[in-house]
Amino acid sequence: MSNASYYSIFTDANVQQRKDNFDDYWVFTQNHGGELLEADKDLAKKRARLEYFQNNPVRLTKPLANPEAFYRNYVEMVDDPKTLDRTTLLLSAIYKFARHEWVGIKGAWDVVPDMANSHLLEDKISRIHLAEEFCHVRLFDEMLKTCGLDQVEWVPLTPFKEKVYEQFPKMPGFLMDTPAFVTELMGVTFYCHLYRLFDELFAEEPLVRDRLKELLDEITIDEIAHVGQRRNFIGSIGIKISKYLVKPFYTLFFNDIPEVAHLFDVKQMIQDGEEFDFNKLPAYMIERTWIPSYCKA
Numbered sequence: 001m002s003n004a005s006y007y008s009i010f011t012d013a014n015v016q017q018r019k020d021n022f023d024d025y026w027v028f029t030q031n032h033g034g035e036l037l038e039a040d041k042d043l044a045k046k047r048a049r050l051e052y053f054q055n056n057p058v059r060l061t062k063p064l065a066n067p068e069a070f071y072r073n074y075v076e077m078v079d080d081p082k083t084l085d086r087t088t089l090l091l092s093a094i095y096k097f098a099r100h101e102w103v104g105i106k107g108a109w110d111v112v113p114d115m116a117n118s119h120l121l122e123d124k125i126s127r128i129h130l131a132e133e134f135c136h137v138r139l140f141d142e143m144l145k146t147c148g149l150d151q152v153e154w155v156p157l158t159p160f161k162e163k164v165y166e167q168f169p170k171m172p173g174f175l176m177d178t179p180a181f182v183t184e185l186m187g188v189t190f191y192c193h194l195y196r197l198f199d200e201l202f203a204e205e206p207l208v209r210d211r212l213k214e215l216l217d218e219i220t221i222d223e224i225a226h227v228g229q230r231r232n233f234i235g236s237i238g239i240k241i242s243k244y245l246v247k248p249f250y251t252l253f254f255n256d257i258p259e260v261a262h263l264f265d266v267k268q269m270i271q272d273g274e275e276f277d278f279n280k281l282p283a284y285m286i287e288r289t290w291i292p293s294y295c296k297a
């Protein structure tokens with residue numbers, strides 16, 4: 001637990017505070033990810049970190065009992081989830097969550113301005129944000145490889161759903177900003193719950209458990225910063241609306257991933273989202289992430 005104390009993420013902020021916070025975030029994000037490698041949708045420091053994991057691999061000492069069950073269900077659930085073991089459910093839930101993220105950013109990358117054509121600070125921030133999200137998909141892929149799943153393919157959604165995701169970033173800010181913020185918040189909530197499940201399901205594989213946590217930490221620390229950054233796009237009315245959106249958004253999204261109800265307490269996740277205020281995050285995360293000034297006590 002960190003000693004510092006923070007206010008709710010739904011704390012109101014005025015226009016000047018939000019402008020100052022974008023300036024502050026911009027300094028943070030350039031240092032945090034390092035140089036943007038736009039052609040590769042990558043960032044220098046993040047790439048180095050992934051290469052460290054890849055060059056120092058950790059693998060299960062006892063391979064998964066039934067990898068076929070994973071491969072049969074990871075894109076679409078075909079079995080009755082009740083018949084699957086919790087580790088298989090967990091790994092396919094991770095894939096499905098990451099796949100949604102991947103589809104969303106793939107659609108956005110092509111429609112938001114590239115760095116050379118980003119004239120507003122907010123656009124520059126969004127470009128780096130997207131590159132970070134691509135790094136997350138690579139880290140998720142490494143999590144699956146850590147569990148011996150090296151045949152995973154990143155499969156697009158149906159053409160209709162892909163089109164829906166492509167339209168999202170083209171929407172005007174007043175429509176797009178609140179769902180974009182709630183989606184980031186949902187990510188942090190999900191990752192915090194996922195972290196605890198690693199303890200339960202990989203108790204007999206401590207090296208794998210610790211590696212999965214290290215990989216997840218890289219993602220979660222970015223996502224905490226994204227929560228603050230996306231919140232910073234939102235004015236006084238929007239931030240009230242956002243809080244009302246937590247429950248329907250989380251419910252809809254997690255209903256779409258059949259594994260989730262078998263592994264996670266969705267009601268608790270909704271409550272954690274509505275109550276999110278940074279105070280429960282460990283100090284080592286707080287040190288590496290970014291929090292808006294108006295959420296600091």
Ligand SMILES: [Fe+2]
Nearest residue numbers: 101133136223
């Ligand atoms: Fe992400």
Ligand SMILES: [Fe+2]
Nearest residue numbers: 184187223226
């Ligand atoms: Fe994010």
